[in-house]
Amino acid sequence: MSMNRREFMQLLAMAAASGFALNSRSALAGNADQFYDLPAFGNVSLLHITDCHAQLLPVYFREPNVNIGLGASRNRAPHLVGEYLLKAYGIKPGSRDAYAFTYLDFESAAKTYGKVGGFAHLATLVKKMRASRPGSLLLDGGDTWQGSATALWTKGQDMVDAGKLLGVDVMTGHWEFTLGADRVRHVVDNDFKGKIDFVAQNIKTADFGDPVFEDFTIRQVNGIPVAIIGQAFPYTPVANPRYMTPDWTFGIQEDHLQKTVNDARAKGAQVVVLLSHNGMDVDLKLAGRVTGIDAIMGGHTHDGVPQPVTVKNPGGQTLVTNAGSNGKFLGVLDFDVKNGKVADFRYKLLPVFANLIAPDAEMSALIAKVRAPYEDKLSEKLAVTEGLLYRRGNFNGTFDQLILDALMEVKGAEAAFSPGFRWGTSLLPGEAITMEHLMDQTAITYPQTTLTEMTGSTIKGIMEDVCDNLFNADPYKQQGGDMVRVGGISYTCDLTKTMGSRINNMMLNGKALDPDRKYKVAGWAPVAEGVTGEPIWDVVSGYLRDKKTVAPRRLNLPKLIGVEGNQGIA
Amino acid sequence: MNQARRTFLKGTAVAVAMLSGVLRVGRAFALEWNSAAFTAKKLDEALKSSGYANAAASDDIDIKVPEIAENGALVPVEASSSIPGTTSIAIFSDKNPNPMIAEFNFLNGAEPFISVRIKMAETAPVRIMVKAGGKVYTASRDVKVTAGGCGG
Numbered sequence: 001m002s003m004n005r006r007e008f009m010q011l012l013a014m015a016a017a018s019g020f021a022l023n024s025r026s027a028l029a030g031n032a033d034q035f036y037d038l039p040a041f042g043n044v045s046l047l048h049i050t051d052c053h054a055q056l057l058p059v060y061f062r063e064p065n066v067n068i069g070l071g072a073s074r075n076r077a078p079h080l081v082g083e084y085l086l087k088a089y090g091i092k093p094g095s096r097d098a099y100a101f102t103y104l105d106f107e108s109a110a111k112t113y114g115k116v117g118g119f120a121h122l123a124t125l126v127k128k129m130r131a132s133r134p135g136s137l138l139l140d141g142g143d144t145w146q147g148s149a150t151a152l153w154t155k156g157q158d159m160v161d162a163g164k165l166l167g168v169d170v171m172t173g174h175w176e177f178t179l180g181a182d183r184v185r186h187v188v189d190n191d192f193k194g195k196i197d198f199v200a201q202n203i204k205t206a207d208f209g210d211p212v213f214e215d216f217t218i219r220q221v222n223g224i225p226v227a228i229i230g231q232a233f234p235y236t237p238v239a240n241p242r243y244m245t246p247d248w249t250f251g252i253q254e255d256h257l258q259k260t261v262n263d264a265r266a267k268g269a270q271v272v273v274l275l276s277h278n279g280m281d282v283d284l285k286l287a288g289r290v291t292g293i294d295a296i297m298g299g300h301t302h303d304g305v306p307q308p309v310t311v312k313n314p315g316g317q318t319l320v321t322n323a324g325s326n327g328k329f330l331g332v333l334d335f336d337v338k339n340g341k342v343a344d345f346r347y348k349l350l351p352v353f354a355n356l357i358a359p360d361a362e363m364s365a366l367i368a369k370v371r372a373p374y375e376d377k378l379s380e381k382l383a384v385t386e387g388l389l390y391r392r393g394n395f396n397g398t399f400d401q402l403i404l405d406a407l408m409e410v411k412g413a414e415a416a417f418s419p420g421f422r423w424g425t426s427l428l429p430g431e432a433i434t435m436e437h438l439m440d441q442t443a444i445t446y447p448q449t450t451l452t453e454m455t456g457s458t459i460k461g462i463m464e465d466v467c468d469n470l471f472n473a474d475p476y477k478q479q480g481g482d483m484v485r486v487g488g489i490s491y492t493c494d495l496t497k498t499m500g501s502r503i504n505n506m507m508l509n510g511k512a513l514d515p516d517r518k519y520k521v522a523g524w525a526p527v528a529e530g531v532t533g534e535p536i537w538d539v540v541s542g543y544l545r546d547k548k549t550v551a552p553r554r555l556n557l558p559k560l561i562g563v564e565g566n567q568g569i570a
Numbered sequence: 571m572n573q574a575r576r577t578f579l580k581g582t583a584v585a586v587a588m589l590s591g592v593l594r595v596g597r598a599f600a601l602e603w604n605s606a607a608f609t610a611k612k613l614d615e616a617l618k619s620s621g622y623a624n625a626a627a628s629d630d631i632d633i634k635v636p637e638i639a640e641n642g643a644l645v646p647v648e649a650s651s652s653i654p655g656t657t658s659i660a661i662f663s664d665k666n667p668n669p670m671i672a673e674f675n676f677l678n679g680a681e682p683f684i685s686v687r688i689k690m691a692e693t694a695p696v697r698i699m700v701k702a703g704g705k706v707y708t709a710s711r712d713v714k715v716t717a718g719g720c721g722g
Contacts, residue, residue, distance in 0.1 A: 249646075479638070
């Protein structure tokens with residue numbers, strides 16, 4: 001190709017504008033096939049998606065720079081961030097994979113490598129993997145029907161249809177249940193019937209402990225019986241409103257799981273996989289205590305972990321994976337099954353780079369059809385952000401800070417709480433914040449905002465409670481969310497302490513928080529039934545329309561004690 | 571299961587659980603209501619008054635409780651004892667206003683197994699105490715009671 005310098009610069013500018021990679025030779029050369037050329041291995045392949053949070057289109061998603069592990073979890077996957085993660089997995093700084101797996105140089109890397117995920121791109125990738133891996137199963141770990149405006153407005157129907165078109169074989173759930181037990185039942189009994197097996201060994205009726213869904217399904221893969229057992233998020237009725245599933249009880253249910261594994265083996269399963277929404281720390285503990293599981297393919301905690309962790313247990317060993325979130329990754333687990341058991345394996349967590357993969361036409365058409373009635377509403381530009389907006393991390397992200405700032409200003413509150421959700425996409429500086437982006441952070445079925453008078457000691461109590469859900473020494477007592485986002489109150493968080501003693505030095509407007517004084521606190525997403533209040537997206541959209549421009553947020557981060565040498569914090 | 575039958579059985583189960591909670595079942599076997607034990611406000615006093623003090627830790631007591639209670643007002647507790655000669659199983663929770671929650675007595679040959687729902691004030695150990703052959707044994711499991719919300 002001959003071009004002068006000026007033409008070349010123009011080409012670069014065009015490439016940059018269209019989100020194409022500038023410093024990546026492979027992207028400019030368009031050799032996507034090479035990037036996704038994953039040699040087939042063995043005779044049983046499982047493809048895994050999880051926690052896509054209804055992101056049908058490609059998005060930006062910044063991985064956390066704070067994801068602290070304590071005790072046995074300290075400095076081990078998934079509690080490695082940034083350079084520690086790169087080093088642990090031998091990923092080259094500045095590379096495509098470094099962009100996918102870490103927060104490092106996020107703004108410039110995002111411009112270089114572009115958006116990630118998107119169901120049309122994922123569909124092409126799934127087809128490519130299936131072409132080289134005949135008979136492979138596609139597993140969906142849940143949190144699929146929630147996280148976007150269209151999923152909320154269609155009661156998850158857009159994602160139900162997208163999952164079917166993608167070719168999902170087996171699914172379990174978590175946020176699905178916040179659409180209500182009846183809605184989930186309806187989808188499972190109708191849309192999914194004969195196509196997708198919805199499995200959950202740990203959901204039982206609250207009265208007699210009768211099963212609600214199938215515990216597991218056995219599918220033949222190249223003549224080999226493979227059992228997929230379902231493990232729904234054990235703390236759904238605790239972390240989300242219990243009234244959504246009043247007649248069901250969840251929990252981890254180790255004993256029943258062991259029995260289910262034994263049943264599956266007795267029925268001839270040569271491979272047993274747990275499709276789990278426990279969260280990775282819970283899965284790692286579970287893997288050491290329940291025997292006979294070849295792999296736990298996990299989600300919930302949104303950890304993009306490049307390689308499985310092998311956990312030894314009295315029955316042998318179990319691989320534990322976690323496949324990230326927001327449609328960023330496709331996990332590919334290949335087993336070589338010989339003489340009735342797993343002899344060897346290969347695993348790759350493939351990042352889905354939207355500009356390396358041609359979108360699948362059929363899926364693109366479905367997405368366009370789903371969005372058409374809402375396009376005007378979705379594309380409304382509320383404001384322009386001057387700084388990077390993101391959510392993920394153990395403590396306040398910039399988008400949470402924006403929500404807190406909006407809540408405090410609009411509600412006239414001295415302080416505010418926003419839930420430590422791990423979903424929610426990222427926006428680059430200079431981007432317009434659309435209604436769709438705002439819904440990516442807020443689209444839930446219990447969006448009410450509240451303004452409550454709370455004493456200082458109540459405020460501390462709430463913060464201690466949530467902090468323990470994140471940092472309890474026993475993974476089985478963690479819930480897998482991040483710390484409640486706090487606005488207006490500065491504090492220290494002592495990770496060497498236990499519940500009741502971690503949150504200290506709480507200050508509001510330069511004064512120590514008075515345990516007995518009442519403060520006006522704004523919040524949203526109440527788990528109690530019957531709470532009324534303006535939906536969070538109305539509060540924040542009004543605030544954004546008014547501001548027009550959003551300056552970079554100043555994060556209200558706690559001073560952390562006990563994190564020296566911790567590789568979960570950059 | 572037939573819906574009408576389910577509704578009926580659900581009602582029955584709740585009634586049985588409530589009865590055992592206040593020990594009417596025990597009274598049917600002509601046991602004395604131990605008021606001092608059941609109204610004691612401290613764990614130590616309750617254990618002493620009920621004859622469960624100084625129990626030896628035992629691996630032969632099996633306890634099934636949730637790690638985190640879905641509802642502190644209805645925490646399912648299942649316990650069984652494989653200690654030979656078990657004559658009673660009692661439940662205590664340290665931080666309840668009255669730590670002694672229930673006691674079950676087993677007549678000759680009855681299988682020492684209980685399944686009830688208890689109310690818990692806050693995060694605390696659930697202690698299962700067993701009397702067998704004139705000795706007392708114990709095992710416990712922590713149950714977390716949380717305000718909820720903010721997950722995942």
